[in-house]
Amino acid sequence: MKKDIEIKxxxxxxxxxxxxxxxxxxxNDWYVYLINKRPKDLELVLIVSDGKNDQSIxxxxxxKIEKLPANSVAKxxxxxxxxxxxxxxxxxxxxxxxxxxxxxxxxxxxxxxxGALRHxxxxxxxxxxxx
Numbered sequence: 001m002k003k004d005i006e007i008k009x010x011x012x013x014x015x016x017x018x019x020x021x022x023x024x025x026x027x028n029d030w031y032v033y034l035i036n037k038r039p040k041d042l043e044l045v046l047i048v049s050d051g052k053n054d055q056s057i058x059x060x061x062x063x064k065i066e067k068l069p070a071n072s073v074a075k076x077x078x079x080x081x082x083x084x085x086x087x088x089x090x091x092x093x094x095x096x097x098x099x100x101x102x103x104x105x106x107x108x109x110x111x112x113x114x115g116a117l118r119h120x121x122x123x124x125x126x127x128x129x130x131x
Contacts (some may be wrong), residue, residue: 010103012037014118015090017079017112018127030112034068034092035122035129042068043068045094047076051086053109058083068094073123084112103129 014035022029028036045065049062051058065074079088088107092099107130117126 005100007100007102010092010101013092013103013131014075015092015105015107016106016123016127018120018123018125019117020125030081030084032076032090033127034065034074034076034081034125035074036070036074036093038070038096040070040095042065042094045074045092047090047092049071049077049082049088049090051088055109056086058086058088079112085109104130 015035016033016035018031018033019028020031021027028099034045034047043066045068046064047065048060050060061068061077063076068074076090090105090107091102092105093102095101112128116128118128119125120127120129
């Protein structure tokens with residue numbers, strides 16, 4: 001049965017890690033956004049994320065977005081400072097026109113830092129893009 005499921009290649013979908021000021025705690029936090037640059041809406045977007053290295057593994061997080069409109073963004077999760085030291089993986093699965101698509105993003109350890117930040121026009125914030 002699993003061999004009968006066709007999973008199509010994903011393009012025009014990006015992941016961004018953004019630094020945002022948290023006015024409640026008066027600190028800068030890191031947030032993950034999913035960017036849909038596709039010309040169509042994505043339906044039933046499922047995201048599974050975790051981080052790991054040789055010594056540690058983070059908790060597995062699961063998120064669901066019912067619909068992510070074309071050319072839009074969605075905030076996915078907060079990234080704690082501790083997980084930035086791990087290789088983080090975000091597996092994104094969604095449907096478009098009744099076809100299943102899947103893409104895994106890797107956020108390498110120590111790649112999220114002040115010196116790597118660039119202005120991201122689509123979010124009008126500083127962050128790092130992963131394709």
